[in-house]
Amino acid sequence: MKEIIHEFGIETDWVEPMAKALGGAVKGNHMLIPDTVHSGTRYVLSVNPDITVMFADVLYHQDIHFKLRNTNSDFIGIYFNLTEGDSSHITNNDTLAMGRWNYNLAIVESSVNLDYRVKAGTKTYNFCIFIRKTLLKEYLIGSGHLKKLINRVFDQNQNTIFHYNIMSNNSLQYINEFRNNNIDPLTFDLFLSATVYNLLGEYLDELIKKDLVVSKLNDTDFTAIISSQEFLISKLKDSFPGIKTIAEHAFMSETKFKKLYKKITGLTPYEFYLNNKLELARDLLVSGNYNIGEIAHELQFPTASNLTHLFKNYFGVLPKDYLTKL
Secondary structure, three states: OEEEEEOOOOOOOOHHHHHHHOOOEEEOOEEEOOOOOEEEEEEEEEEEOOEEEEEEEEEEOOOEEEEEOOOOOOEEEEEEEOOEOOEEEEEOOEEEEEOOOOEOEEEEEOOOOEEEEEOOOOEEEEEEEEEEHHHHHHHHHHHOOOOOOHHHHOOOOOOOOEEEEOOOHHHHHHHHHHHHOOOOHHHHHHHHHHHHHHHHHHHHHHHOOOOOOOOOOOHHHHHHHHHHHHHHHOOOOOOOOOHHHHHHHOOOOHHHHHHHHHHHHOOOHHHHHHHHHHHHHHHHHHHOOOOHHHHHHHOOOOOHHHHHHHHHHHHOOOHHHHHHOO
């Protein structure tokens, strides 16, 4: 597996070293990478003095292990990731699947080391947006949000900005509009900048509606949370094990566990468990081997009606209508 140690930043002095590490070079805004590594487009644009984006639409032909080791800690990375294939974030040998059908939005401050692994055959389509902390802080102050917390949020001694989530439907729509348009090369920068502003605007609108969890985070905490997710996945055919049991599995107090789980995933443990249970119910339904009553029994839902109600809330349609749309 090819190993690439690189960094990101608002200034683009990292672009050429990263291209060279991948065996390529830079021409204008393009990183020209050999087809033996990946084919497609990798493009870097300074949107304004405080925002830079790396857009990638590539198909990997080699296994790559990216090691992000920033030397500048003055920005936040916001990663919109519609990868299809085998890609994952790695920490302490634990992995978190990333991409279109998994967590597809990551917000990580630049002081955090990230390892990211992709396998040959993986199709990556993502927007890596880097925004200067001072600009983000000014926006939050101007919005009137987090007035009492703002200094703690951006103090690396008190807080780690580190969060995984699922992007909003609006964000997905902005990306699909960009993806589906046949953009003239002469206006590509304009369309890319507009998409970046739309994505940032959507993210910031969502951000000010939420209660942020302010706390430090280390690799051990992250590993424990990922381990707890694996534990929950193993219990999908059983009843929800309860916070006390899951926290004990993570070797944390219930209070710390709930706080860090929400910080990292944006979900409560029960929401994660139920969402994955419904995904499994969908898979069983699509297999054609089970009716809704049998699935409810198999996955220990109280009744078929309860499963039908939850299924509609999650997928937006009744189970029978879901099948007709396939």
